[in-house]
Structure formats: C-alpha cells, structure tokens
Amino acid sequence: MTEQSSGNDIRFEPLPNSAIVYRALLRNNWINEDTGRVKAQAYFLRKNRNEQGLSVNIANASSPEQCASRFTNCYGVASLDVGRVRELGLDVVPDSPSHANIIGLPYREDDPATTERLARLLAKQSRIVWQP
Template identity: 60%
Template structure:
C-alpha cells in the first residue's frame, strides 16, 4: 500500500492518537505506554493512528471492541525520530518509516521505545 497524498500533510504541532488494543502495551501501575504499542506487525504498511483534530480520545477508543487506553503523541516528535505520520483519510494516518522486527529487531525496538517515551496516555476505560 502506498501513501495517499490527496490528504494534507499534518503539522508538526498536530496530535495523533494510538489506540492501545492489548493490555501488555501499558504498564497499568504507572500508566506508561510500553514499546510493544509501537512495534510494526508483519503486513502492516505503518502504525495506525487517529488524527486528534477530528476525533477525541474517547471516539478513538470507541472504534474498537477492546481498548485498554489511548495514547497521544505530537507529529513533530514522530518526525524528530526520522519517521512520519502520513494521513490516508480525513481522520486516520499511518506512522511510516519503522522497520519490521524481523528485519531489524534492535532498531525496531529502539524506535518503538522512543515513541512510547514521547507518548502520554490520555484516555483509559476507567475514565468513562
């Protein structure tokens, strides 16, 4: 899948949300996002994120049957790592530039850890 460039590039100041769909993506005792939330799975073109200007954290979570939290990250912080968040619809983008774990485990885990460090949990099921 190639990026669809009919959607405007996101500003560095834009916020995107990553739905935390697995319990092991969060350290629930400290509400910290773990690197596993940002590892690119096989056959994924990029990591799925929701564009914050068109969707609230609650709306992002509601798209999924099981969502253990929603993390926010600023697009500029993604770009600082040599990655990008490329819109593929009016409300959705892909974080692109991450290697697959099978191709380069060290780099994949390092970038995932850096993304997790820059993320903040902005919604959990207990807040509903």
C-alpha cells in the first residue's frame, strides 16, 4: 500500500479517478444561503499560510461526519470526484491513508483569473453531503 523512499518521505498509492474526497467547509460564507451550494471561496489557497494544496479527506477512510468532527466549527462537508478534479488539470495527492491535498491551484495573488476559474469549477462540482 505504501512504499518507502529516501529518508522519512513516505509515498502513498495514487487515488483512482473513481475515488471520492471530502472538503470540510470551515466558514459559513463558503455556502450560498440562497442556493445551498458551495461557493468558490471554499477552494482558494491561502498564500499567507503557505498552503501547498487544499486539504481533503478520503471518503474510503472516513465518513462526512468524521470529517466534520475534526474541526471545532464545520458548516458542512462537500464531496468531490477525483477524476473530475483531474479533468481540470489539478491532482489529488494522498499524504496519509485518510487525507490528501488538491494540488496545482495557483494563489489568488499570483494568478487571479485562473484561481477564480478553477475555484468556480471545483465549487460547481461539489455536492454538500453533510450539514449540522
């Protein structure tokens, strides 16, 4: 399942395109109150935190409720299909058996147009699967 490479760097098997991942919605303004849909803001990397990818949980390893329970405030959990994320030119790379990162997104400060477009497309693909 995992293979050891040089040093303490552990690599995990790539996720299949059929895999589902969960994005915890940690701010109430990440959900449109009128439509109940995920907003693009849920998919922006934060440069001030030096984020290298967007945190997601692997659905095969945890339920939406377990994903939400990891946080003090969680306003919802959205699901994404890994294959559809990859169709956008991004990737979903696991860093543990239950967690992965969506990589390939630019920071808004570096490329606002691309960031907005990709965040909108990710939000459009998202389906809320849990809310308190």
